Amino acid sequence: MSAASSTRPKAKGKVPKPPKAVIIAIAVVFFYALPLLHLPIISTPDSDFAGVLFTMAIYVIVALGLNVVVGYAGLLDLGYVGFYAVGAYTVAMLTSAHGSLPFLVVLPIAVVVAMISGVILGAPTLRVRGDYLAIVTLGFGEIIRLAATNSDWLGGARGVSKIPAPPSIPPNKADGTVTDPLFEIPHIKWDGIIPSIDDETKTRFLKFGVLDAAPYYWMALTVVLVVLIADVLIKNSRVGRAWEATREDEDAAEIMGVPTFRYKLLAFAMGAFVGGLAGALFATRQSFVNPQSFALLLSILFVAAVVVGGQGNRWGVIIGASLVVYLPERFREFADFRVLFFGLALMLLAIFRPEGILPAGRTRRAKAVEEELIAVEEGSDTDGAEAEVKPSA
Amino acid sequence: MPELIKDTPSEAPAPTPGAPILEVDNVTLKFGGVTALDGVSFDIKQGEILGLIGPNGAGKTTCFNVMTGVYKPTSGEARFLGSSLAGRKRFEITRLGIARTFQNIRLFRTMTALENVMVGVDAHSTTGVLRALFRTPRQRKEQAYAEKRAHELLELVGIEHRAHEFAASLPYGDQRRLEIARALATEPKLLCLDEPAAGFNPAEKVKLLELIRKVRDSGYTVLVIEHDMRLVMGVTDRIVVLEFGRKIAEGTPAEIRDNPAVIAAYLGVEDDDDAA
Amino acid sequence: MQFFFDHFFELTITGLALGSIYALVALGYTMVYGVLQLINFAHSEVFMYGTFSVVWVFYLFGAGADQSTGSLIGLLVASMIVAMVVSGGVALLLERVAYRPLLKKNSPKLVALISAIGASFALAEAMGLRDRIAGFLGLEGTLTKYVAGARDNRSLPTTITPDPLFKIGDYNVTTVDLLVIVMALLMMFALDRFVRRSRLGRGMRAVAQDPSSAALMGVNSTRVYQVTFLLGGLMAGVAATLYMIRIGTTRFDAGFILGVKAFTAAVLGGIGNxxxxxxxxxxxxVAENWGSAIIGTEWKDVVAFVLLVVILLFRPTGLLGESLGKARA
Known part of the structure; x- marks a missing residue:
């Protein structure tokens, strides 16, 4: 990749490599340190900030996965919570309800099960038109939740509890005695704007307990980074191009040799994979799952996170997901009005900034041109109607 | 279907000049009670430029869709390099070696010109998710090849300087050229152009003629559907004329020009029924 | 299974009554989709506001637990009119606030869907927070009856006792069953006539088929959109009244599941049609009733969605196909 692009003189205006790497490194360190810093204003006063950060990270994972489906492949999935639930329930089943496998063994099983459920749902439904896909997926999300509610084997309405935490390092003793951590990291406390080291609050490195959510956040953040890198690699390959071509013009893509159905199914399966991953992490942190955790509204929240941030732009999507979690937690004093404000915000955003907070770069640039062209094209759109008719056979 | 990537792609696929590469064999196509094509037969020979013409509604586009596998004929068949096209998926037909452009431009609007062409090159790529994830040497080789090839093709159609512009922002004429480059990128043995000159002024048409000849000279076989007689006469080696779903004439441009049935069809004379 | 055969007629008739309500709400989805190709996600709230209007009209007239048949009919007529006005009004508001700015900008569908989802949340929550909102306005005291327990179920103060009318099989068809089904059919017939015969109806079909040509022919598309939303709202108002007669209880989030069902119904029949x-x-x-009798009530919603998936797979455009534009005059 680098060989090809460096021979091209076109790639001007790029930040030279070392500073870029440094910026990324600083950003990564900052995000890992966030739960320890207790930053004034930013931190949520009414709820455990590390816990909020964990939820944000989970939503970011979900949004990145859903972005593949909605943003890249252009498939509107309103039942994404279904895959999230499949991931969480697989963990619950195999670690607590019907088995006692360790979390790390179950995690890959959970994502594979989620991915398979994505293929099973996608194979018949991806052939139907886009708008119908929305309602079929909505139905799927609801079926998963109802199945969990109504099936005793899946824990019924009460759900499943005692889902084990991820293994601590060094491992705790078999009888449950907590061993000493490798080391402890002190937090920062603030006196006005003056920070100092808080010797009393410490996070036990890589010890997954109930009280301190920071280790869970680090685990989730690590997953975010892995998913993000995978996202970049796939998007900048043939696969990403095929998705984009399919989204732009399915017939033309097919005729240019893109097996569009396969690529749509692939997007669906990958989205399910990531959704299941997020669900599995959620289950192990929460230590219990019940059907109420996977209400249909959550699916809509996920789609909102993607669209609010700017579908197709991974950074925008990350911001969108973070805001969807962060704002309600930060402004807990208005807790009752959260959903009302959220609804109004969605509406205003759609009206005044429809491309999202951070629109995909190309969308931004292409938009101006496109608006000009719309008028010119409207006349010629119908000419090809004959060629578009699908053969009956 | 894995296909080896050539570092120096030969621009002349399957060199047996004169052998038919696509045969339309007695094709009849009915939609309900309407006969859109009625026993049409002709073939396209390796290395030629064939024109398919006819007045509006003569069945050119329908015929084209049979040739590219979009429609399945009611009887008869279209064969490409000896094998039937009926029932094949469209992307498979592309991989077999038929590429087309669209009468109404259908580019991937939010992708750059280069990326549009790369989608075409990808038709023969074997990269999947796993290889993309691990950036295997093979994936990198394919990616580099796709970029290089795409630049070459943009160069060939003369819009290399616009490689990094969005397809939607290209001027109309360049969009048509980009469509040709994208179709060529799938390494077709047969390139089908559906009214490539639609909306062009005479000066642009001349340039297009040059481009089509250049493409042919690079070793591609070309099928042109057009109703602009001047353009067709100027560029094709042979012409097939359709009217009301039937073939009424076939021959060199000179022969077609003097064919009374064709003249009748174009001038709308009534008694052309027994001319075929 | 035995239960299913024993109660076949009852299940079918009550299923038809329930289905009539779905159908009336589905009209709102189907018309907006037919004309605008948008899923009007907030239509469920239009319906929900209608149900509350019915409850409030009963409160307003001080209806007690028992009402004579005459006064009950009067109350129901009054509340249906109010429900239609309120639902129609909410639908128009929705068009004005959540859709028109987007339609003007030719925004992508997904954005309009997000706007509708936002509007849906906002409307539902405004209803769920009506006690707090009344509190801000200092009206809590005066409006206690209407705003107390904003997040709880609200029921009609009057018990509507269905009288048996005649038997089909071994099931006594009641007044309520009949009223719901006949009323729904009447409204639909009227709407069908309107869309087929009236000038505005022709405008709707024209916009549905080809918005730009319709505009060229002098159809005022904004007016058409308004009428589309208004009609959907009116139908939802009727549906809300029938729903309250039949079910008797509503809640600030009652619209959601019913909305999903109604949209399913619209897709099932062929959206836009x-x-x-x-x-x-x-x-x-009917399928829901049968299905829940055969495999258990708790699977009722699953039956609905499975039915939808199966039908879409074998008939991708729904049972009757999609065609508001193609509806023959």
Missing amino acids: LRGALVGGLVLG
């Missing part, structure tokens, strides 16, 4: 909404609603209502 008015008669399809009727067929889809009835099929869905």
Whole structure:
């Protein structure tokens, strides 16, 4: 990749490599340190900030996965919570309800099960038109939740509890005695704007307990980074191009040799994979799952996170997901009005900034041109109607 | 279907000049009670430029869709390099070696010109998710090849300087050229152009003629559907004329020009029924 | 299974009644989709506001637990009119606030869907927070009856006792069953006539088929959109009244599941097709009842969605096909 692009003189205006790497490194360190810093204003006063950060990270994972489906492949999935639930329930089943496998063994099983459920749902439904896909997926999300509610084997309405935490390092003793951590990291406390080291609050490195959510956040953040890198690699390959071509013009893509159905199914399966991953992490942190955790509204929240941030732009999507979690937690004093404000915000955003907070770069640039062209094209759109008719056979 | 990537792609696929590469064999196509094509037969020979013409509604586009596998004929068949096209998926037909452009431009609007062409090159790529994830040497080789090839093709159609512009922002004429480059990128043995000159002024048409000849000279076989007689006469080696779903004439441009049935069809004379 | 055969007629008739309500709400989805190709996600709230209007009209007239048949009919007529006005008003508001700015900008569908989802949340929550909102306005005291327990179920103060009318099989068809089904059919017939015969109806069909040509022919598309939303709202108001007669209880989030069902009904029948909404609603209502009798009530919603998936797979455009534009005059 680098060989090809460096021979091209076109790639001007790029930040030279070392500073870029440094910026990324600083950003990564900052995000890992966030739960320890207790930053004034930013931190949520009414709820455990590390816990909020964990939820944000989970939503970011979900949004990145859903972005593949909605943003890249252009498939509107309103039942994404279904895959999230499949991931969480697989963990619950195999670690607590019907088995006692360790979390790390179950995690890959959970994502594979989620991915398979994505293929099973996608194979018949991806052939139907886009708008119908929305309602079929909505139905799927609801079926998963109802199945969990109504099936005793899946824990019924009460759900499943005692889902084990991820293994601590060094491992705790078999009888449950907590061993000493490798080391402890002190937090920062603030006196006005003056920070100092808080010797009393410490996070036990890589010890997954109930009280301190920071280790869970680090685990989730690590997953975010892995998913993000995978996202970049796939998007900048043939696969990403095929998705984009399919989204732009399915017939033309097919005729240019893109097996569009396969690529749509692939997007669906990958989205399910990531959704299941997020669900599995959620289950192990929460230590219990019940059907109420996977209400249909959550699916809509996920789609909102993607669209609010700017579908197709991974950074925008990350911001969108973070805001969807962060704002309600930060402004807990208005807790009752959260959903009302959220609804109004969605509406205003759609009206005044429809491309999202951070629109995909190309969308931004292409938009101006496109608006000009719309008028010119409207006349010629119908000419090809004959060629578009699908053969009956 | 894995296909080896050539570092120096030969621009002349399957060199047996004169052998038919696509045969339309007695094709009849009915939609309900309407006969859109009625026993049409002709073939396209390796290395030629064939024109398919006819007045509006003569069945050119329908015929084209049979040739590219979009429609399945009611009887008869279209064969490409000896094998039937009926029932094949469209992307498979592309991989077999038929590429087309669209009468109404259908580019991937939010992708750059280069990326549009790369989608075409990808038709023969074997990269999947796993290889993309691990950036295997093979994936990198394919990616580099796709970029290089795409630049070459943009160069060939003369819009290399616009490689990094969005397809939607290209001027109309360049969009048509980009469509040709994208179709060529799938390494077709047969390139089908559906009214490539639609909306062009005479000066642009001349340039297009040059481009089509250049493409042919690079070793591609070309099928042109057009109703602009001047353009067709100027560029094709042979012409097939359709009217009301039937073939009424076939021959060199000179022969077609003097064919009374064709003249009748174009001038709308009534008694052309027994001319075929 | 035995239960299913024993109660076959009851399940079918009550299913038809339930289905009629789905169908009336489905009309709102189907018309907006037919004309605008948008899923009007907030239509469920239009319906929900209608149900509350009915409850409030009963409060307003101080209805007690028992009402004579005459006064009950009067109350129901009054509340249906109010429900239609309120639902129609909410639908118009929705068009004005959540859709028109986007339609003007030619925004992508997904954005309009997000706007509708936002509007849906906001409307539902405004209802769920009506005690707090009344508190801000200092009206809590005066409006206690209407705003107390904003997040709890609200029921009609009057018990509507269905009287048995005649027997079909071994099931006594009641006044309520009959009223719901006949009323729904009447409204749909009227709407169908309107869309087929009136000038505005022609405008709707024209915009549905080809917005730009319709505009060229002098159809005022904004007016058409307004009428589309208004009609959907009116139908939802009727549906809300029938729903309250039959179910008797509502809640600030009662619209959601019913909305999803109604949309399913619309897709089932062929979205954009008015008669399809009727067929889809009835099929869905009956199938749900049968399905829950056979495999258990808790699977009722699953039956609905599985039915939808199966039908879409074998008939991708729904039972009757999609065609508001193609509805023959």
